[in-house]
Structure formats: C-alpha cells, structure tokens
Amino acid sequence: MTEMVNEQTERERHIRAYGAMILSRTLDRKIITAQRQGRVGFYTPSMGQEAGQIGLSMALDKDDLLFQYYRDVALMIHRGVPIETLINQVMGNKEDLAKGRQMPSHFLAEEQNFMSVQSPVATNLPLAVGAAYAVKYRKEDRIVVASFGEGSSSTPDFHAALNMAAVWNLPIIFFCENNGWAISLPVEKQTKVDIWKKAEAYGIKGLHADGNSIDDSYRVAKEAVEHVRSGKGPVLMEVRFFRMGPHSTSDDPTKYQTDIVKEGDERDPVVINERLFKEKGYLTDEVIERIKAESIRIVNEKFDACEKIEAPAPETMFQDVYEKMPWNISEEMEEIL
Amino acid sequence: MTTMNMVQAINHTLDMKMSADDSVVLLGEDIGVDGGVFRVTEGLQKKYGQERVMDTPLVELGIVGAAIGMAINGLRPVPEIQFQDFIYTAFDQIINQMAKMRYRTAGRLPLPLVLRTPYGGGVRGGIYHSQSGESYFVHTAGLTVVTPSNPYDAKGLLSSSMDMNDPVIFMEPKRLYRAAKAEVPEEDYREEIGKAKLVHEGDKMTIITYGSMVPTVLSTVQKNNLDADVLDLRTLLPIDVDSIEASVKKTGRVMIVHEAPRTLGMGAEISALISERMIEYLYAPIIRVTGPDTPIPYRLEEYYLPNEKRIAEAAEKILNFR
Known part of the structure; x- marks a missing residue:
C-alpha cells in the first residue's frame, strides 16, 4: 500500500517537473519569437538549463529564499511563479511588479521568495550571504539559495560571498549554473578548475550534478539541502548543461560557437528527460502531447492578454527612489511631465 | 546633560x-x-x-x-x-x-x-x-x-x-x-535629515559648508568679525535648498567651503542651484574655497586643506567685489 502511494507521488512529482520544463521552454520560444516580431525588446532565454533548475527546485521548501539570476525561468515556474508575472516583467507593463523599470529577464517574485534580478553578475551573492546571516540570527527555519552562471565564478563578489558564508557557517547554497558560455567566452577560458572544486579552498562542501537530468540534479540538490539545513554550513553546487539559445536576443552565437545544441538534439534536456520518464513509466505519449498542447495554449493566451496591458503611468518613473519623494525629484517630475 | x-x-x-x-x-x-x-x-x-x-x-x-x-x-x-x-x-x-x-x-x-x-x-x-x-x-x-x-x-x-x-x-x-x-543629552532626540542648520548669523554674506570644515569656517568668522550667515548643510543629499535660498536672498554674497576637490564637488551643485533660482539677488560671483583637484598628500596636507587664511581672503574678495 505505502509502496503504491509512493509510486503515485513519484509519478506526480515527475509529471509536475516535466510540466514546468515544457512550460518554461514554451515561454522561452514564445518570447524569442515575439522579440523577432518586435513585440518584446530583449530576452535571455533559459533554454537548455531547465532540468538542473527544476532538480534544485524540487529539493527546496516554500519558505526558502532565492537570490536568482537572469536565466532562471524554469526554476521560477516550478516554484509556482505565475507566468503572467514573468510576461508582465518582459513587457514592462503597468502590472509588472517592478513597474517596468528593469529590462526583460530581470524578474522579481517576492511572493514566491524570489528577490530581484540584477545585471552586474554575482552581485547577488553577497546579498544572499547577508540574508542567510539574518536567517541564522533570527533562527528562521529556512535556507538561502544564490544562483549564477559559471562566468560569475571569476568575480570578486563570488570570492567574497563564499569566504564570508564559510567563515560564518551560514545556511546557503551557491548554485552555479554552468552552461559553458559567458556571452562569447567558453568556460575553459574562464577558469582552470571545475567550479564545484573551488569549494574546498573555502572549507565548504562542493557538489556537482548532471544538469541535463532532473533526477540527478534533484538527488544532488537534496544532499546539498540536507547538509545546509542540518547546520553544517554552505554548499557550492555546480550543475552542467548547455546554453541552447544565445546569451541574449542581442547576440549571435554563430560568431563564436561552432557546436550549438539545437532543440531536439540528443543533448536537449527535454529529449533526455522525456525519454527517461517514459522508460520509468511516469509519462506516456498521450500525457506528453497533452502537456505540450496545453503549454502552448496557456502561453499564447497569457501572452496575448499581458501584451494588451498598457505601460506604467509616466509619474511612476519618479516614485520609489525613496520612501518619501524629495524636493529635487518632485521638481524634476513637474518639469518633465 | x-x-x-x-x-x-x-x-x-x-x-x-x-x-x-x-x-x-x-x-x-x-x-x-x-x-x-x-x-x-x-x-x-x-x-x-x-x-x-x-x-x-x-x-x-x-x-x-x-x-x-x-x-x-x-x-x-x-x-x-x-x-x-x-x-x-x-x-x-x-x-x-x-x-x-x-x-x-x-x-x-x-x-x-x-x-x-x-x-x-x-x-x-x-x-x-x-x-x-x-x-x-x-x-x-x-x-x-x-x-x-x-x-x-x-x-x-x-x-x-x-x-x-x-x-x-x-x-x-x-x-x-x-x-x-x-x-x-542622554535622552532620545532627532535632527531632521535634509535640513541645514544656521550656525552663525550675519547679513553681508552666506558661507555654505558642512562636516569637517564647519569649525574652521566658524573660527575664521569669529576672528575676522565677518558679518556672515554660516550654513552647516548636514545633509548633502537631498540638499536643503530652502535654507540656502533664505540666506542668499538676504545677503547676496556666497562662499562655499569644502575639503573635497573643487571640480564637480558640492560647490558646483550649490552654485548651479543658486544661479538657476536666485542669480538676480547676487552682488558678487559665487566663490568656492575647496581642496584642489589633486590627491591629498601626506607631508603637504596643510596646503591642501582649506584654512582660515584662504577663507578670510575669499571673504574679502566677495565683500569688496564691485
């Protein structure tokens, strides 16, 4: 009986994981197409990184706090961020949680404990360390995750954050999403060492997973989460996968990349996990078809609806610089509007 | 107390x-x-x-x-x-x-x-x-x-x-x-952010300063009997333009004193604010007494920092401008 229940939950968990992957991929495709049609200004696709992100998400609790970066759409979707939140951000319309102030891909979803995305890479890492300090100080029952690409491992912020988190023995996972490329720079020109191995130099635990496998990423993320939750200190976890899209819609990877993983390729995580989940009996062709069709329908419907929402009112430009608007900004507002 | x-x-x-x-x-x-x-x-x-x-x-x-x-x-x-x-x-x-x-x-x-x-x-x-x-x-x-x-x-x-x-x-x-x-005072009190303080009152000129330069400006004013308003900004952003305006409209002469280098220092912003809002009240050009546009040297520090002599000379200059 217990076994049957477990089997049932396992299946449901995997279907949900697969669903998030397909929804994320469908949203990526839609936004890229819309960008080419001139309906969206810019975008950094998460394509190729879905499985690793979802594996991490499966290991986390609702209350855990995330300082994510600009390529975490699958992670956000799996943790329950409504796709309207993401599309409104990309459109920069008046329903966007940040009032259209950031360029696309710089998401915020405070309700699902996602903090705000920044452009300067790795600057979220010291923030996550501070938040983890507060978790420990206030004896909160949660952990903190900071995600970033492998290019971030070269920055002073990466070093500062890992070192401080280690010294203070904080409940934090540094989640490195190694897609092999920092815009045009391949990982072998970024660093001489496997990123997860750098953990040793800081005296913390280093782990790595096959980021193309939801199950493997989940297995390792679970180990990381257990380590951190039990008070044993930070973990640096690296997942490896392929950046299937460009760095951003403003970039042409054919200029520097000869081997680009295309959708449907043997290295595409959708292909890999779909096959595996079918073999394990979690998915059937029928369920796959239904999930794919449903994702397209939802994405089209939500996108069309969000696209119709107007821009934020001009006066919002002058708000939220401070709690109270100072005289100089009031004057500038009057002058410009 | x-x-x-x-x-x-x-x-x-x-x-x-x-x-x-x-x-x-x-x-x-x-x-x-x-x-x-x-x-x-x-x-x-x-x-x-x-x-x-x-x-x-x-x-x-x-x-x-x-x-x-x-x-x-x-x-x-x-x-x-x-x-x-x-x-x-x-x-x-x-x-x-x-x-x-x-x-x-x-x-x-x-x-x-x-x-x-x-x-x-x-x-x-x-x-x-x-x-x-x-x-x-x-x-x-x-x-x-x-x-x-x-x-x-x-x-x-x-x-x-x-x-x-x-x-x-x-x-x-x-x-x-x-x-x-x-x-x-041992008890709790507040000084308002964004508000300058008039630390000396006079009618002939306004000296706008803050932080480390305030005591130097005050001692200069006292030693030379300068008939000057001295405004301690206290908050540099947002700047207290109302206090500046009230004093400058009264005196018509302005000196700005700070330790930071002159180019694009606070003096530049204050001068621009005064020019935009009340240039017709001025009897003399605004004068800045500041650190020079050099790094601040170890042995020659006293030449770098604005001092009583430089402030008094600047006061003389704007008072006698015609």
Whole structure:
C-alpha cells in the first residue's frame, strides 16, 4: 500500500517537473519569437538549463529564499511563479511588479521568495550571504539559495560571498549554473578548475550534478539541502548543461560557437528527460502531447492578454527612489511631465 | 546633560539603538574586539555579543553586500567602512544594489541601512586615509548622504538616519572625532535629515559648508568679525535648498567651503542651484574655497586643506567685489 502511494507521488512529482520544463521552454520560444516580431525588446532565454533548475527546485521548501539570476525561468515556474508575472516583467507593463523599470529577464517574485534580478553578475551573492546571516540570527527555519552562471565564478563578489558564508557557517547554497558560455567566452577560458572544486579552498562542501537530468540534479540538490539545513554550513553546487539559445536576443552565437545544441538534439534536456520518464513509466505519449498542447495554449493566451496591458503611468518613473519623494525629484517630475 | 566628543556621541547612539531594537546589527573590519580603529564601536561587542557586532573578513564589497542582504531579510544593519578611501571595491554594491533596491522592487524591498564611514583629512593619513568622496554618492539617486560637524548633531542625525527605511551614507569627519566636546543629552532626540542648520548669523554674506570644515569656517568668522550667515548643510543629499535660498536672498554674497576637490564637488551643485533660482539677488560671483583637484598628500596636507587664511581672503574678495 505505502509502496503504491509512493509510486503515485513519484509519478506526480515527475509529471509536475516535466510540466514546468515544457512550460518554461514554451515561454522561452514564445518570447524569442515575439522579440523577432518586435513585440518584446530583449530576452535571455533559459533554454537548455531547465532540468538542473527544476532538480534544485524540487529539493527546496516554500519558505526558502532565492537570490536568482537572469536565466532562471524554469526554476521560477516550478516554484509556482505565475507566468503572467514573468510576461508582465518582459513587457514592462503597468502590472509588472517592478513597474517596468528593469529590462526583460530581470524578474522579481517576492511572493514566491524570489528577490530581484540584477545585471552586474554575482552581485547577488553577497546579498544572499547577508540574508542567510539574518536567517541564522533570527533562527528562521529556512535556507538561502544564490544562483549564477559559471562566468560569475571569476568575480570578486563570488570570492567574497563564499569566504564570508564559510567563515560564518551560514545556511546557503551557491548554485552555479554552468552552461559553458559567458556571452562569447567558453568556460575553459574562464577558469582552470571545475567550479564545484573551488569549494574546498573555502572549507565548504562542493557538489556537482548532471544538469541535463532532473533526477540527478534533484538527488544532488537534496544532499546539498540536507547538509545546509542540518547546520553544517554552505554548499557550492555546480550543475552542467548547455546554453541552447544565445546569451541574449542581442547576440549571435554563430560568431563564436561552432557546436550549438539545437532543440531536439540528443543533448536537449527535454529529449533526455522525456525519454527517461517514459522508460520509468511516469509519462506516456498521450500525457506528453497533452502537456505540450496545453503549454502552448496557456502561453499564447497569457501572452496575448499581458501584451494588451498598457505601460506604467509616466509619474511612476519618479516614485520609489525613496520612501518619501524629495524636493529635487518632485521638481524634476513637474518639469518633465 | 553629558559632554561628549563625536566618537562618544556616535558610540552612545549606536548603544542606545541596539538596546532598543534587536534587529540592529553592526558589521565591519576590527569593530568588535578592537572597538574599531577610531574606537567608535568600543565596548559594543562585549555588551551585545559577536552575533550583533561582527568582525568581518577584510572585504568591503562583502561587508556592504551582506548588509544589503541583512536589510532585505529583516535586520537593520549598520556596516562600517574603516576609511572612506577603501569603499571603492564596494562601489558596485552601493550604486547597483543598495541605491536601486527600492526602485527596482517598486518599494517591496526597502533597505533600512546606515553605512558609516570616516572621511576627510587632517590626521596625516596621506592619499589613502584622507579622501572626501561625498560627490560620488551625492550623484546617485536612491542614496541619502549625511555628515555631522559636531557631537550633538552626530547623535541626532545618526538616530534619524537609523530610523529611515532607505540606505544612508553617514560620513564622519574623522579630524573632528575628538576635536571638541559638546553637551549631548542622554535622552532620545532627532535632527531632521535634509535640513541645514544656521550656525552663525550675519547679513553681508552666506558661507555654505558642512562636516569637517564647519569649525574652521566658524573660527575664521569669529576672528575676522565677518558679518556672515554660516550654513552647516548636514545633509548633502537631498540638499536643503530652502535654507540656502533664505540666506542668499538676504545677503547676496556666497562662499562655499569644502575639503573635497573643487571640480564637480558640492560647490558646483550649490552654485548651479543658486544661479538657476536666485542669480538676480547676487552682488558678487559665487566663490568656492575647496581642496584642489589633486590627491591629498601626506607631508603637504596643510596646503591642501582649506584654512582660515584662504577663507578670510575669499571673504574679502566677495565683500569688496564691485
């Protein structure tokens, strides 16, 4: 009986994981197409990184706090961020949680404990360390995750954050999403060492997973989460996968990349996990078809609806610089509007 | 009433705030066991423990970045940067994270955070322990920049800064840390952020200054019997344009005194504000007495810092302009 229940939950968990992957991929495709049609200004696709992100998400609790970066759409979707939140951000319309102030891909979803995305890479890492300090100080029952690409491992912020988190023995996972490329720079020109191995130099635990496998990423993320939750200190976890899209819609990877993983390729995580989940009996062709069709329908419907929402009112430009608007900004507002 | 110097007034204020609110934490280099290189945090770790007064690793961007994360997750951190000269590795964190967090989250993640840092010359610190970098911060939307010139204001302004739900750069003029004692009430009081203080009254000219230069300006005014309004700005962003306007319209002559280099210093902004709003009230060109556009040297520091002689000569010049 217990076994049957477990089997049932396992299946449901995997279907949900697969669903998030397909929804994320469908949203990526839609936004890229819309960008080419001139309906969206810019975008950094998460394509190729879905499985690793979802594996991490499966290991986390609702209350855990995330300082994510600009390529975490699958992670956000799996943790329950409504796709309207993401599309409104990309459109920069008046329903966007940040009032259209950031360029696309710089998401915020405070309700699902996602903090705000920044452009300067790795600057979220010291923030996550501070938040983890507060978790420990206030004896909160949660952990903190900071995600970033492998290019971030070269920055002073990466070093500062890992070192401080280690010294203070904080409940934090540094989640490195190694897609092999920092815009045009391949990982072998970024660093001489496997990123997860750098953990040793800081005296913390280093782990790595096959980021193309939801199950493997989940297995390792679970180990990381257990380590951190039990008070044993930070973990640096690296997942490896392929950046299937460009760095951003403003970039042409054919200029520097000869081997680009295309959708449907043997290295595409959708292909890999779909096959595996079918073999394990979690998915059937029928369920796959239904999930794919449903994702397209939802994405089209939500996108069309969000696209119709107007821009934020001009006066919002002058708000939220401070709690109270100072005289100089009031004057500038009057002058410009 | 107790008499305190500025170090004692700041220490006393931090102590008061920490005892009233568990979410107030201090972090910085050597601020705990050692009490800070200027002893501003002396005794606080002993009283409140290592969890609340943290000796951090030697990394300014980490101190500032961690403070931002603490503020996001419910604390009211007061990070210290040991010398303002060392703040630049944290510049990215200050400009791109700290100053913009409220804006880019539409008010969802405000940052109640006061970054304290000693600044300025007068202690023979040479080029890396003497800088006055206020303009870098005043140029950044989202920051509030405050600098006291005496122990009484230090307490009142720091208390107000720590009440705010926005990040404040609190610049402490290190040459005044122990320069003078003043009456500082033990009880709680506030000095308003964004309000200048008229510290000397006169009719013939307005001298606008702040922080480390205030005592020098006042002694010059007294020794030379200058009939001058002296305005201590106290807050550099937002600047108190109303107080400037009231005084300048009365006197028609303006001198601006600061230690920071002249080009794009506070004097430039103040001159522009006066030109835009009240140029028809002026009898003489605005004059700036400032540090030169050079680094601040070790042996020749006294030539760098504006002094009584330069201020008196400038006063003469604008008074006699025709």
